[in-house]
Amino acid sequence: MKPTIYDVAKAAGVSIATVSKVINNTGRISEKTRKLVLNIMKEMNYQPSVVASALTGKSTYTIGLMIPDLANPFFSGLARSIEDHAHVLGYNIVICSTDYEPDKEAKYISLLLQKSVDGIILASGFENIDAVKELIKQKVPLAILAREIPSLEVDTVAIDDCLGGYQAASHLIGLGHKKIAIIARDLWSNRERMRGYRLALDEAGISYGKEVEYVRESNVESGKQLAEKLLRSEDPPTAIFACNDLLAVGAIQAARERGMSVPADLSIVGFDNTVWASAIDPPLTTVAQPIRDMGTQVMNLLVQEINGQKKYKQRIMLLPELVVRGSTAKHG
Amino acid sequence: MKPTIYDVAKAAGVSIATVSKVINNTGRISEKTRKLVLNIMKEMNYQPSVVASALTGKSTYTIGLMIPDLANPFFSGLARSIEDHAHVLGYNIVICSTDYEPDKEAKYISLLLQKSVDGIILASGFENIDAVKELIKQKVPLAILAREIPSLEVDTVAIDDCLGGYQAASHLIGLGHKKIAIIARDLWSNRERMRGYRLALDEAGISYGKEVEYVRESNVESGKQLAEKLLRSEDPPTAIFACNDLLAVGAIQAARERGMSVPADLSIVGFDNTVWASAIDPPLTTVAQPIRDMGTQVMNLLVQEINGQKKYKQRIMLLPELVVRGSTAKHG
DNA sequence: ATGAAAGCGCTAACAC
DNA sequence: GTGTTAGCGCTTTCAT
Numbered sequence: 001m002k003p004t005i006y007d008v009a010k011a012a013g014v015s016i017a018t019v020s021k022v023i024n025n026t027g028r029i030s031e032k033t034r035k036l037v038l039n040i041m042k043e044m045n046y047q048p049s050v051v052a053s054a055l056t057g058k059s060t061y062t063i064g065l066m067i068p069d070l071a072n073p074f075f076s077g078l079a080r081s082i083e084d085h086a087h088v089l090g091y092n093i094v095i096c097s098t099d100y101e102p103d104k105e106a107k108y109i110s111l112l113l114q115k116s117v118d119g120i121i122l123a124s125g126f127e128n129i130d131a132v133k134e135l136i137k138q139k140v141p142l143a144i145l146a147r148e149i150p151s152l153e154v155d156t157v158a159i160d161d162c163l164g165g166y167q168a169a170s171h172l173i174g175l176g177h178k179k180i181a182i183i184a185r186d187l188w189s190n191r192e193r194m195r196g197y198r199l200a201l202d203e204a205g206i207s208y209g210k211e212v213e214y215v216r217e218s219n220v221e222s223g224k225q226l227a228e229k230l231l232r233s234e235d236p237p238t239a240i241f242a243c244n245d246l247l248a249v250g251a252i253q254a255a256r257e258r259g260m261s262v263p264a265d266l267s268i269v270g271f272d273n274t275v276w277a278s279a280i281d282p283p284l285t286t287v288a289q290p291i292r293d294m295g296t297q298v299m300n301l302l303v304q305e306i307n308g309q310k311k312y313k314q315r316i317m318l319l320p321e322l323v324v325r326g327s328t329a330k331h332g
Numbered sequence: 333m334k335p336t337i338y339d340v341a342k343a344a345g346v347s348i349a350t351v352s353k354v355i356n357n358t359g360r361i362s363e364k365t366r367k368l369v370l371n372i373m374k375e376m377n378y379q380p381s382v383v384a385s386a387l388t389g390k391s392t393y394t395i396g397l398m399i400p401d402l403a404n405p406f407f408s409g410l411a412r413s414i415e416d417h418a419h420v421l422g423y424n425i426v427i428c429s430t431d432y433e434p435d436k437e438a439k440y441i442s443l444l445l446q447k448s449v450d451g452i453i454l455a456s457g458f459e460n461i462d463a464v465k466e467l468i469k470q471k472v473p474l475a476i477l478a479r480e481i482p483s484l485e486v487d488t489v490a491i492d493d494c495l496g497g498y499q500a501a502s503h504l505i506g507l508g509h510k511k512i513a514i515i516a517r518d519l520w521s522n523r524e525r526m527r528g529y530r531l532a533l534d535e536a537g538i539s540y541g542k543e544v545e546y547v548r549e550s551n552v553e554s555g556k557q558l559a560e561k562l563l564r565s566e567d568p569p570t571a572i573f574a575c576n577d578l579l580a581v582g583a584i585q586a587a588r589e590r591g592m593s594v595p596a597d598l599s600i601v602g603f604d605n606t607v608w609a610s611a612i613d614p615p616l617t618t619v620a621q622p623i624r625d626m627g628t629q630v631m632n633l634l635v636q637e638i639n640g641q642k643k644y645k646q647r648i649m650l651l652p653e654l655v656v657r658g659s660t661a662k663h664g
Numbered sequence: 665a666t667g668a669a670a671g672c673g674c675t676a677a678c679a680c
Numbered sequence: 681g682t683g684t685t686a687g688c689g690c691t692t693t694c695a696t
Binding site: 386 | 672673674676
Binding site: 346347348349350353359360361362365384386387388389 | 681690
């Protein structure tokens with residue numbers, strides 16, 4: 001069996017209280033016994049039980065991450081950056097793939113609570129507002145990532161999606177495009193991006209694409225299908241703004257299958273600036289989200305919250321940045 | 333405060349033992365009190381504490397997943413499939429990104445042990461054999477994924493990497509290629525793939541590429557750099573076998589930058605059959621790993637191990653499958 | 665500076 | 681069928 005604090009105490013000839021104190025650096029113990037106990041612990045390869053410690057009201061040092069789908073490189077990138085910084089701060093991450101399904105979201109939250117996680121991060125695409133409210137009521141340390149819930153007082157790290165949409169559309173407008181379509185899944189962040197897109201179009205006096213059709217899933221295949229549909233419509237676009245890089249790749253494929261060249265015949269802008277953007281051909285013009293920064297900031301926020309170092313909630317708004325690559329070109 | 337078993341017991345007018353029994357469906361309780369207690373629990377929104385339960389020797393229902401890097405789509409795909417099946421089986425996954433660094437591996441293992449995870453999955457690229465031995469000695473339920481450690485008696489799910497390498501090389505040889513280079517990071521699984529590759533070349537009496545240079549990182553950039561180097565060597569290859577899809581994408585980019593067309597001037601085979609393979613242009617001929625299957629199988633293995641339902645360790649060997657797409661073509 | 669003891673929330677004998 | 685009680689491994693007063 002793994003040694004317990006009792007074993008260490010016995011071997012060191014002290015009480016468990018003393019051992020506990022040297023483990024936690026609390027109370028007052030002579031340098032001599034401290035050294036002694038430390039040595040014994042090393043010898044026995046003693047590892048304090050987080051479980052037992054947690055039961056006495058201390059932290060579990062694990063936090064739950066609710067995230068739609070690791071197969072999306074944006075999310076796996078986020079997960080990676082969150083996990084990295086969590087590790088630095090001494091926390092572990094329990095990953096929960098929700099697939100945007102409210103049922104899964106609810107079930108995972110319940111599980112995380114039973115396991116007494118110290119806090120929860122809700123990454124983009126979490127649509128279950130009631131669940132969020134409940135968590136807030138229960139005073140569970142919480143942070144929202146890559147999405148805003150304007151109505152709720154909760155720590156948030158997000159980018160200005162509206163601006164991002166505006167940047168994408170403006171870029172295309174600046175290139176002379178008038179028929180600019182948009183491809184997106186129906187999510188809060190995308191509605192914001194769409195708002196920015198609309199804004200730019202309105203400013204330019206463009207009325208193309210008033211009614212938009214949403215895509216059912218945020219993956220390459222869906223992007224391809226919708227792009228196909230758009231391209232074979234009676235008034236096809238000359239440019240497409242895809243609300244993430246996956247959809248953009250799908251759009252590129254659709255264009256290619258119709259014998260169109262990107263960007264000569266069709267310009268495409270993505271969103272996220274994931275690893276895909278620079279890997280594909282043509283390299284994708286896309287709106288970059290500061291993925292690493294987002295992970296770091298959200299972890300910092302959450303840990304401050306856990307430690308009760310904050311009086312007020314914060315909303316950290318990061319700014320997206322257009323990265324121009326080869327998938328967009330002048331029109332006409 | 334969250335309600336405890338005592339609160340429920342009091343509200344229901346029964347003892348905590350009774351409540352415990354209805355929670356766990358153990359012992360004998362009348363249908364009447366069971367219903368009563370169940371209702372009270374619902375009313376109070378009671379959630380049993382996994383932490384307390386774990387302290388009495390029961391499971392934590394969480395397992396640790398050590399994995400090199402979520403940014404690699406193969407690993408994020410694996411993580412996703414493991415997490416999915418874990419969820420089905422009632423477990424949560426703590427993710428640990430190791431970056432192939434033995435130090436990180438060791439540190440994470442120590443953390444996981446302190447947290448009393450029920451088991452650990454070591455995914456591909458785990459090179460810290462001593463750590464594995466130590467875990468075995470401590471009788472920690474363990475499963476190795478996407479890698480084999482022939483010398484150790486431990487549950488394993490892997491593919492036949494040697495066969496995979498053989499398939500890739502044979503395919504290229506069958507297309508008439510004689511100068512077939514290989515790009516890989518120095519990892520166990522890649523050494524196996526290389527063995528298969530060598531085997532195929534030897535069978536065909538080809539002696540090209542005797543000394544191979546390894547790549548330092550498994551990413552697009554590294555693949556590109558090494559491919560460039562190969563292509564501008566005095567005796568450049570007409571085909572490249574990249575040991576994962578990322579490296580293959582890098583190779584495609586390198587070719588393109590030199591004005592070569594894939595597959596007309598250079599054939600490229602990848603490995604993993606990640607989402608990238610079908611997304612890029614040209615679509616990648618690659619050796620498919622059954623990612624979903626692998627995730628399901630390791631979880632099953634590990635849970636059986638946790639529950640002590642197995643007398644003997646198992647090694648499950650899955651077979652890779654060549655998926656021919658557009659990045660390879662006849663030579664000469 | 666150190667230790668005795670209560671208690672965290674739950675499980676599992678064992679008693680009734 | 682149901683309740684009593686002794687732990688599980690640790691933290692934390694409170695004595696000494």
